[in-house]
Amino acid sequence: MRIVHHPILGDETRVCNAIITVDGRQIPAIEGEPIAAALLAAGIKKFRETPKHNKPRGIFCAIGRCTDCVMIVDGIPNVRTCITPVRDGMIIKTQKGLGEWSEAR
């Protein structure tokens, strides 16, 4: 959920100006915000499944340290979504384990 009004920071002035596709679903986003923020704003909390036990994981540190939030972004696995900025048209996938080698790679 986006914070529209805030007692200290004032009202949100930015508007959603990008669309990203997450596991086939299109969600609105703000160009330049971290991918993780756009996902949380859309209510998406599970970002990946662990390699050994397929357990769901989401963000933990939000500053690029812990790598819990990695996803497949435009075909590249292990992208830290908490520090990677949104670009319009990004294709994002929940990362299962270590991801896959696409034919292009």
Added chain:
Amino acid sequence: MKKTAEIVVIGGGVIGTSIAYFLSKKGKKVVLVEKDDLASGSSGACDIDIILQSKNPGIHLKLAMESAEIYKNLTEELDFDIEYENTGGMILIEDEDQLQVMREFVKKQKAIGLQVDLLDFKEASKLQKGLAPHLVGATYSPQDAHVNPMSVCMGFAMAAAKLGAEICLDTAVVDIKTSKGAVKSVVTNRGEIETATVINAAGVYAPEICAMVGMSVPIKPRRGQIIVTEPVPKLIMGDVLCAKYIVAKYNPGIVECSDDPETRLGVGLSLSQTRNGNILIGGCREFVGYNRSTTHEALTTILKHATRLVPALKEIHAIRSFAGLRPYTPDGLPLLGPVNGIEGFIMAAGHEGDGIALSPITGRIISDLITDGKTFADISSLSPKRFDAWGENRFAS
């Protein structure tokens, strides 16, 4: 407090722990002393390859093949997961000159009984994807394998302990006392251990131990550096080396004096992928004393070389790097067995980069020598006595 031991093994790496295990299995009472922790030296700063193809045809390859046989059932034998996997391996060939060298190498290896073949580029590409199109081919052996060297140390040490061995960590040897040309005791920072038999398995630090009994050996640290990538899905088929690696390994003279950093640093490709998915990218061979730091020059040179041969690596993030020291010897062979002049002092060091591959067989050989006075093969070419003249002459030139 003074204690006594039938045998003291110095060093908690893949060599020392293996010896401790094989001796314990034969009913010997062993005390293993390690100045830091298990696998805290070269055994914890190396790749994961048990590669037979890189061994010089001769006693070297023969022992590696015997060792590989022991590895096959070692997980069961030790009841410890050492992450053994019989992956197979290949050596990439870049040009016709290398092809000539490798053709000869393969012929000799085959004669000794190694399953190894020359592949053309197309066949090689089937086994390993992402290869650079300029490669002319590769050698391939199905006998190469992987193991986790730190788990090997743990597995051997725990199995030895179960059989009654005492493993003393954080215990540094400060002196070895002799009397009438025979070992009497090992003095450590935690006390003295009376013993008639000491095995020097201290790897690159073996010369320090030798010095305690007035002996000098030509073991020198030869640094290697390795880059670790993020975990990725299976990409590397097994042990992947390049022909240049073989050249760098056996021709230190060539690499020392070159202007080209790749040659000067002894860079040769060594790729392997751990069970977790991390790719280890090596390596280089440098004589820089006991400096275990990584260098920007070597790391970038290794990566440039690796991505030139396997461009698929360019898409993967490097997350760590480390350096380790190989116990180099002038003839590329380890020092195994008793020494002249000091009864009860036995060498088991100087395996350079082959310690992982030769770990089990070294344990077996040393335990054979101690219990029976002989072993299954003629290992006279590995005797430390071959360097007796070196100790006397080394200051002459």
Added chain:
Amino acid sequence: MKTTEMAIIGAGPAGLSCAVEAARAGAKVTVLDENLKPGGQLFKQIHKFFGSREHRAGTRGFRIGQQLLDETEKLGVEVLLNSTVYGLYEDRLIAYIKDGRDHTLKAEKIVIATGASENALAFPGCTLPGVMGAGAAQTMINVNRVLPGEKVVMVGSGNVGLIVSYQLMQAGADVVALIEAAPKIGGYGVHAAKIRRAGVPIFASTTIKEVLGEERVEGVITVELDEKWKQVNGTERQFEADTVCLAVGLSPLTELAWMAGCEFAFIPALGGHVPIHDRNMETTLPGIYVAGDVTGVEEASSAMEEGRLAGVAAAESLGYIDAQKAEELKKEIWGRLDALRTGPFGEGRRAAKFKQLSSRRLMA
């Protein structure tokens, strides 16, 4: 190869303060930071800082961050963003990745100001999406303006736990409980009073027994602890929640200092292994300095003072400040640092810092 007189790794409160001080003295300064924006964690601090007027008490953290950025710009400090330093090698060679390419920078003086990262805590369900660092939630609400969840259980009652609880409420979330394993609240009374007034129940001697949920956090079961820190059966409470925030301390990000070969001391009160430094913030390696949370976890105010100290000391050794002037400046800064490390909350840190400063002599 690119060269500079002084390279500062980390553009947070310590790094930027250091840059301002050194650049003001005339040094050529380059700051590297892996993030796209400078400021470190200052921009998520929307509360007013404590301390005296010299510590800019009463000013909100993000405004201090903006002032520091303005000053660095005015002084012509080079700030390299999106630049991840991955290595410190011999002869003060810095290697970093920028835009997917490898770069090197050689500096006469290096200041490591890499900060700290949040600790995790193990309990059943601790890996479920929705369990996150309190600082992570703070980043989401105050920097990205996104609520990570609506019903939050906060774990830990230090200042981070208290302040982030309040800020979560300001952002529109419901903090259903704040729990603390110790028998009493860890942070400042004023912060605790604020969230108590807002109706947040605070449970001391209480920890998480289990977080419920399959794909995400759905609830939290807490349990009380006896004086031996053992769980007391029958004292469980269940909360409906979609988020668990962990405010259970931070650990210094010391990788580069280790890699460079700095000597360390183990001081739990400062977050674990911390690089040993002297009163100039210089490590055991000549020319390599540390400042801020990497030297031991405190707060932004002391990080800024440590940054200034390192800036003055490094500029002095580069010859930009004479010894007498430098002594005066350092004395002033130490005065302010000592003032920050007083009172019931500061004394422990003061003692710990003293231990760190004297470690070198003890080792020798």
